[in-house]
Amino acid sequence: xxxxxxxxxxxxxxxxxxxxxxDDAAFDEVHDAFLKxxxxxxxxxxxxxxxxxxxxxxxxxxxxxxxxxxxxxxxEAIQILSNKKxxxxxxxxxxxxxxxHSDLSxxxxxxxxxxxxxxxxxxxxxxxxWSNMYLAYEGLSEKMKRKIDGLHARHTFNRFRxxxxxxxxxxxxxxxxxxxxxxxxxxxxxxxxxxxxTGRKALYISERFTIGIEELEEEEGQAxxxxxxxxxxxxxxxxxxKWDLRDLTIWDNRCLIHLACGGVxxxxxxxxxxxxxxxxxxx
Ligand SMILES: [Fe+2]
Numbered sequence: 001x002x003x004x005x006x007x008x009x010x011x012x013x014x015x016x017x018x019x020x021x022x023d024d025a026a027f028d029e030v031h032d033a034f035l036k037x038x039x040x041x042x043x044x045x046x047x048x049x050x051x052x053x054x055x056x057x058x059x060x061x062x063x064x065x066x067x068x069x070x071x072x073x074x075x076e077a078i079q080i081l082s083n084k085k086x087x088x089x090x091x092x093x094x095x096x097x098x099x100x101h102s103d104l105s106x107x108x109x110x111x112x113x114x115x116x117x118x119x120x121x122x123x124x125x126x127x128x129x130w131s132n133m134y135l136a137y138e139g140l141s142e143k144m145k146r147k148i149d150g151l152h153a154r155h156t157f158n159r160f161r162x163x164x165x166x167x168x169x170x171x172x173x174x175x176x177x178x179x180x181x182x183x184x185x186x187x188x189x190x191x192x193x194x195x196x197x198t199g200r201k202a203l204y205i206s207e208r209f210t211i212g213i214e215e216l217e218e219e220e221g222q223a224x225x226x227x228x229x230x231x232x233x234x235x236x237x238x239x240x241x242k243w244d245l246r247d248l249t250i251w252d253n254r255c256l257i258h259l260a261c262g263g264v265x266x267x268x269x270x271x272x273x274x275x276x277x278x279x280x281x282x283x
Contacts, residue, residue, distance in 0.1 A: 001026060003033050007239040010132045010256065012037035019045055019055045019248060027058055034059075034113070035198055038256050039130055041241065042248040047117050049075040049273065052248070056115050056275040059250075063104065063111060063278040066157070066182050067093060072273065081116070082271040083264060092271070095168040097260035100131065100232070101208035102253045103276055106157040108187050111253045112279030118247045120271035125263030128249070129240045130256045133202040136232045137192060140203075148224070151191040151216070155209040158183040164207050164229075188214060191228075193282040195254050202255040203232060204282060232257065254279060 002015040012033055019042050022030060034040055047055075049072055056062055062077045070093045072078035080092030103111035116128075137145070158179045159167045171178045191213070193204040207229050213221030240261070241249065251258065264270050 001029055003037075005037065006039075006041065006241070009135060009237055009239055010037060010130055011039040011041065011239045011241070013041040013043055015043055017042060019047070020051045022055075022058075031059075034250065034252060038132065039239070039241075039249060039251040042250075043244065044246050045117065045248040046246070047248055047273075049078045052115060052117055052273060052275055053077050056113075056277055059113050060277040060279070063276045065104075065274075065276065066184065067178075077275055079274040079276075080271070081260075081274055082120075082269070084120075084269050084271055090170075095170070097128075097208075097258065098262050099165045099206075099208035100229070100257045100259050101206040102133075102204065102257045104253075105189065105204070105206060105209045106155040106187050107184055109281055110187075110189075110279055111276045113250050113252055113277050114258075115248060115250045115275045115277075117249075117273040118243045118245055119273055120269045121243045121245050122264045122268035122270050124265055124268065125261070126270040127240050127242050127261040127263075129238050129259040129261055130251060131232050131237045131258070132239075132255070133204065133232065133237075133257060134195075134200050134255050135237045136234075137201050137203040139234075139237070140231065144227075145192075148191045148228070152188050152214040153191050153205050153210045153225075154212045154214060155187045155189060155206075156183060156211050157209070162208070162211050186211075189282045193254065196280060196283075198255075200255070203228065205229070205232075206257045254282075 005012050065079045081096045082092035083094045084091045103114050
């Protein structure tokens with residue numbers, strides 16, 4: 001197994017490995033690399049849905065996303081992210097992830113890891129960025145670390161309650177129920193979480209899902225969030241991935257947040273299969 005770091009801050013590609021054919025020793029090596037690099041990119045995978053599901057299950061229990069209408073037929077653990085239309089209707093979620101977030105942080109038990117498989121990629125655009133939230137935390141001043149230690153943040157799925165994000169046109173008006181009706185109750189999580197496997201501390205807020213700080217007055221909480229979000233967006237913490245066809249990426253949502261960079265021109269297709277593995281309650 002050849003493991004090549006992709007940047008100084010996070011990510012490694014794995015060459016010459018079929019994720020459907022890993023014995024326990026090889027999986028242990030993959031798992032160690034996952035904790036060390038936080039994003040793994042397995043190149044040139046041949047990955048039908050059942051094989052992706054089997055590999056994901058080696059990391060833990062699969063979770064099912066609350067957006068029920070983007071499931072792969074016959075495999076509800078596979079969510080389709082796609083701008084493809086058939087008979088005028090999107091075959092998957094066309095607008096997922098265009099603001100920084102950690103998957104399912106708006107639930108009590110957020111995602112441990114996400115896997116994304118590139119079925120079709122555009123010639124231009126469609127990159128993904130990850131920000132290393134261990135490094136973002138460690139890069140804060142001692143004063144700021146003391147300030148946020150012990151604080152809790154409120155996370156919501158409902159875009160209409162978050163002034164930091166846009167509501168895509170397709171979900172305005174008639175589509176409003178998409179965010180309002182299916183949003184679970186808000187989740188409250190520590191602003192600084194401890195990774196349950198490495199013991200390292202990571203910042204745990206995001207532009208997309210975090211809407212306030214529980215212990216602070218509204219104005220002060222928003223100012224703090226603005227500061228932490230601007231801090232997290234520094235290029236020093238970020239790796240940008242340009243996808244190859246049949247890349248399978250897996251990333252650790254407990255210490256990273258991510259962004260779909262968009263910019264796919266009209267007429268080009270980006271079509272991905274996503275699986276998510278359930279984590280545990282952040283602490
Ligand atoms: Fe995501």
